[in-house]
Amino acid sequence: MRNVEITHLRYFVAVAEELSFSRAATRLHMSQPPLSQRIKALEDELGVQLLARNRRDVQLTEAGKIFLNESRHILEHLGQAVGATIRAGTSDGGGLKVGFVTSALFHLLPLIKARLAARFPDVQMLVHDMSSRDQVEALLQERLDVGVIHACPAVAGLNKFPVYSEPFVLALPQGHELAGLQSIEAVDLEKYPLIGFSRETSPSLHDAQMACCLSKGMRPSLVHQVRTPLAIFQLIQLGMGISLVPKAYSRSTYPGVVFKDLKESAGHLHLYVVWKDGVKSALTRKVIDEVMLHRFTELD
Numbered sequence: 001m002r003n004v005e006i007t008h009l010r011y012f013v014a015v016a017e018e019l020s021f022s023r024a025a026t027r028l029h030m031s032q033p034p035l036s037q038r039i040k041a042l043e044d045e046l047g048v049q050l051l052a053r054n055r056r057d058v059q060l061t062e063a064g065k066i067f068l069n070e071s072r073h074i075l076e077h078l079g080q081a082v083g084a085t086i087r088a089g090t091s092d093g094g095g096l097k098v099g100f101v102t103s104a105l106f107h108l109l110p111l112i113k114a115r116l117a118a119r120f121p122d123v124q125m126l127v128h129d130m131s132s133r134d135q136v137e138a139l140l141q142e143r144l145d146v147g148v149i150h151a152c153p154a155v156a157g158l159n160k161f162p163v164y165s166e167p168f169v170l171a172l173p174q175g176h177e178l179a180g181l182q183s184i185e186a187v188d189l190e191k192y193p194l195i196g197f198s199r200e201t202s203p204s205l206h207d208a209q210m211a212c213c214l215s216k217g218m219r220p221s222l223v224h225q226v227r228t229p230l231a232i233f234q235l236i237q238l239g240m241g242i243s244l245v246p247k248a249y250s251r252s253t254y255p256g257v258v259f260k261d262l263k264e265s266a267g268h269l270h271l272y273v274v275w276k277d278g279v280k281s282a283l284t285r286k287v288i289d290e291v292m293l294h295r296f297t298e299l300d
Contacts, residue, residue: 004046011038103246196209205269232245
C-alpha cells in the first residue's frame with residue numbers, strides 16, 4: 001500500500017483548488033517551500049504527475065483531476081466519521097445534554113455555545129431549562145451530562161466549579177419615580193412592594209435575592225412571589241412592585257420595564273458548572289475542562 005497520509009490529501013486539495021502554491025500555502029497557514037516539497041513527495045510516492053507547473057500557473061493533469069475528486073470524497077467521509085464518533089461519545093449518542101438555570105440562558109449560554117462550537121463543531125448541545133434543584137436530581141440520575149446552576153449544595157457524587165458571577169440590578173416600571181434618578185441607594189427601595197422568586201420553585205434564586213437585600217440593610221416587603229422571570233416583569237409592567245434581578249436579564253427588552261444599577265453593588269449571583277463523579281464520556285470530560293479553562297467574566 002502506498003504511504004499516502006491524510007495531510008498529503010489536504011495539501012493537494014488546497015493546491016488543486018487554488019491552482020497556486022502561494023495561495024494554497026496561505027490557506028494552509030504554512031510557507032510555500034514545505035508545501036511544494038510535500039506535493040512533490042506525494043507525486044513520487046504515487047509515481048504519477050498530478051500537477052503541471054510552469055512559471056506562470058499550475059494546472060491539473062488528467063491523473064490530478066481524478067485524484068482531486070477521490071481526495072475530496074475521502075476527506076468528506078473522514079469528517080463524517082469524526083463527527084459520528086464524537087456524537088457517539090455523549091451519553092446517549094444524540095448530543096450533549098446540558099442543564100441551565102433560566103438566568104444563565106440570557107448571557108452565559110451564548111458564551112458557552114460559541115466556545116463549544118469553535119472547539120467541538122460536530123457536537124450538538126441539547127439545552128434543558130431547569131431549576132438548580134431539578135438539575136442536581138437529573139445529574140444524579142444521569143439524565144443530564146453537565147449542569148449550570150446557582151447554588152451548589154454539598155451532594156455526594158457531584159463536582160462543581162465556579163464559572164460566572166453577576167450582580168443584581170433593580171427592575172422597575174417605566175415612569176416609576178425612581179426611574180429618573182441617576183443614583184439609587186438600597187435604602188430607597190424599602191417602601192416599595194418587592195416582587196420575588198418563589199422559594200418553593202426557585203430556592204437558590206429566592207435565597208440570593210433575599211441575601212442581597214439583607215446585605216444592604218434592606219428589610220424587603222416581599223408581597224409577590226412568582227415562578228418565572230416573565231411573571232416578574234409582567235407584574236412590574238402592571239405597576240405592582242419592583243424587583244432585584246440578575247443583570248443578565250437586562251440584556252433583553254421588556255415592555256414597560258426599565259433596569260437601573262444601584263449606587264452600591266447589590267450583591268452577586270454565582271453560577272457553577274456541575275457534573276457527576278466518574279464521567280463515562282471522554283467528550284463530556286473535555287467539554288467540562290474547556291468550560292473550566294475559559295471562566296467567563298462578569299457581565300459588564
